[in-house]
Amino acid sequence: MSRRPGRVASLWPVLGFAVACGCGGPPRPGLLAEADRVSQTPAGRSAAALAPGAFAHAEKLRKDAQTAYDNGDRTGSETLAERAIAAYQHAVVIGRIAAANETMNRARLSLTQAEQSLAQNEAEQKRISAHADDLELRVNVVKDAMPIVPVGPSDPAREQARLRSARSLALDARLLCTGAKMVSPDAQGLAEAQVALSDLDKRLQSKPRPAPIEAAMRSRAQCLSALTAARRTAAAVSTLGRSDQLLAELSAMGGLAPTRDDRGVAITLRGLFAGEKLTKEGKDRLESLGRVSKAHPEFPVEVVVHSGGRRAGRDDPAADRQRGNTVADALVHGGAVEEKIAVEAAGSAHPVLDPAIARDTRRNDRVEIIFIDPGG
Numbered sequence: 001m002s003r004r005p006g007r008v009a010s011l012w013p014v015l016g017f018a019v020a021c022g023c024g025g026p027p028r029p030g031l032l033a034e035a036d037r038v039s040q041t042p043a044g045r046s047a048a049a050l051a052p053g054a055f056a057h058a059e060k061l062r063k064d065a066q067t068a069y070d071n072g073d074r075t076g077s078e079t080l081a082e083r084a085i086a087a088y089q090h091a092v093v094i095g096r097i098a099a100a101n102e103t104m105n106r107a108r109l110s111l112t113q114a115e116q117s118l119a120q121n122e123a124e125q126k127r128i129s130a131h132a133d134d135l136e137l138r139v140n141v142v143k144d145a146m147p148i149v150p151v152g153p154s155d156p157a158r159e160q161a162r163l164r165s166a167r168s169l170a171l172d173a174r175l176l177c178t179g180a181k182m183v184s185p186d187a188q189g190l191a192e193a194q195v196a197l198s199d200l201d202k203r204l205q206s207k208p209r210p211a212p213i214e215a216a217m218r219s220r221a222q223c224l225s226a227l228t229a230a231r232r233t234a235a236a237v238s239t240l241g242r243s244d245q246l247l248a249e250l251s252a253m254g255g256l257a258p259t260r261d262d263r264g265v266a267i268t269l270r271g272l273f274a275g276e277k278l279t280k281e282g283k284d285r286l287e288s289l290g291r292v293s294k295a296h297p298e299f300p301v302e303v304v305v306h307s308g309g310r311r312a313g314r315d316d317p318a319a320d321r322q323r324g325n326t327v328a329d330a331l332v333h334g335g336a337v338e339e340k341i342a343v344e345a346a347g348s349a350h351p352v353l354d355p356a357i358a359r360d361t362r363r364n365d366r367v368e369i370i371f372i373d374p375g376g
Contacts, residue, residue, distance in 0.1 A: 031081035032069060035062045038088045043095075047088070050095035058087030162211040164349075167204055169216035171349040173197050175302060176223035178342050179263045179372040180230040182300035187230035193222035224262060231375025243373050246296050253288065264299065264373035270366050273323065283330050289369060290334020299371040300340045303327050308348035308355055308364030315347030327367055 038044055039062060048055045065080035177194055180187050200219050203212050247265050250258040256267045267289075272282030293301055305320040305327070324343035332338045348355065351364045 028069060029065075029074060029078045029081060031078050031085065032062075032065050035065060035081045035084040035088070038085055043092045044088055046099075047091040047095035050098040051091045054087065054091035054094045058084050058091050061087050159209060159211060162213050163204075163207065166211045166213040166216040167349045169213070169220050170197070170200050170204055171346055173200070173216070173220040173223040175263060175304065175344060175346075175370070176220065176227050178302060178344060179300070179370070180223065180227040182302070182340065182342055182372055183227065183374045184230035184233040187226050187233055189222065189229055190226040193219070193226045196222055227262070231373075242296065242298065246292070246299065246371055249292055249295075253292075263302065264371045266368055266370045268366050268368055270363070272327065272367055276319075276323070276326075278326060278330060286327060286330035287334030290331040290336040293331060293337070293340075293371070294335030296371065297337060297340070298374055300342070300374070301331065301336060302342050302344060302368070302370040302372060303331070304344045304346050304368040304370065306346045306348070306350055306364060306366045306368065308351050308361050315345075317345040317347060320345035320347060323367070327369075331369075 039059065044055070061080055061084035065077045065084055068074075068080055069077035173193075174197060177190065177197055180190050180193075184190075196215075197219050200212060200215050203215070243260075243265060247258055247260065250256050250265065250267060256269075258265050258267045260266070269282070269285065272278055272286070278286070293299070303324045305324040307315060307320055321343060324345060328336075328338070328341045328343055331341060346368075348364060351361065352366070353361050353363055355361050355364070
């Protein structure tokens with residue numbers, strides 16, 4: 001009887017601990033603690049700002065997990081906490097995507113602004129370049145229009161040189177007047193320039209002494225002035241920057257070496273013909289130029305046939321014009337507009353090699369293709 005109270009007394013601490021554990025409920029799940037931690041990370045706080053909807057859903061799941069735990073549902077609490085962690089991670093991913101999209105949009109905006117600024121700078125550069133070209137052309141017109149001091153007869157050799165110069169200037173005048181007519185048939189001063197040029201051509205056919213070099217210089221100035229006026233008349237069709245583009249396209253084709261002059265953009269072709277027919281290479285080259293002309297319909301085209309090699313300097317306008325028409329047909333086959341092509345037979349007025357000096361003047365045989373710049 002004396003030993004039982006001692007045994008009961010020794011069990012009180014164990015019973016008290018058991019009662020205490022039973023009354024305190026289940027321990028807090030680790031997943032719920034992990035959900036709390038994830039919600040407070042920098043990525044989680046960033047997601048709250050960048051993906052508020054997804055973050056709010058994760059928060060609700062975490063609170064539901066806490067409620068389940070408070071109600072003694074440990075299994076439900078762990079399940080909800082696990083879902084909450086996954087939802088937080090989903091919100092973080094959405095937030096990162098949103099941040100990336102925002103960065104991309106800012107980059108696109110910066111790129112658009114940079115492209116607009118570049119386009120404005122290029123347009124301004126082209127405008128200034130076009131204005132400079134116009135001023136240069138006006139200066140040339142003024143120079144050519146300056147009073148010409150008449151020169152009397154000279155010795156036969158110099159007189160022959162002066163006659164060749166007069167023929168060359170007359171050809172320049174004819175090409176400029178033709179260009180003016182193609183740009184604007186009613187250009188101011190064009191009719192008068194054509195009348196003066198016709199009179200000059202008649203004088204040159206008779207090989208006058210002294211050579212009418214002053215009249216030739218004056219005729220060239222008149223035709224250049226008419227072309228300038230034609231470009232002002234046609235200014236409604238703006239070609240600002242198109243001349244640069246055309247020049248770049250022709251340069252990119254290779255082997256053409258395009259140049260600019262008062263008329264526009266010019267290229268020189270040799271070896272187009274075998275006899276009186278185009279070679280395959282010549283035909284292909286001309287058709288490719290026809291495609292370029294089709295892409296730039298605002299530029300009329302002059303076909304100028306030069307000779308002086310195969311006929312020892314003796315001109316044959318009919319043969320040259322026939323060759324010019326063959327060239328024009330190939331351009332049209334490539335896509336050029338027939339009504340915007342003019343053919344000129346230049347003969348030997350613009351020799352590359354002087355027939356009086358050079359033994360072989362075959363380089364004088366050539367074809368010029370000029371894309372007349374209508375200005376604007």
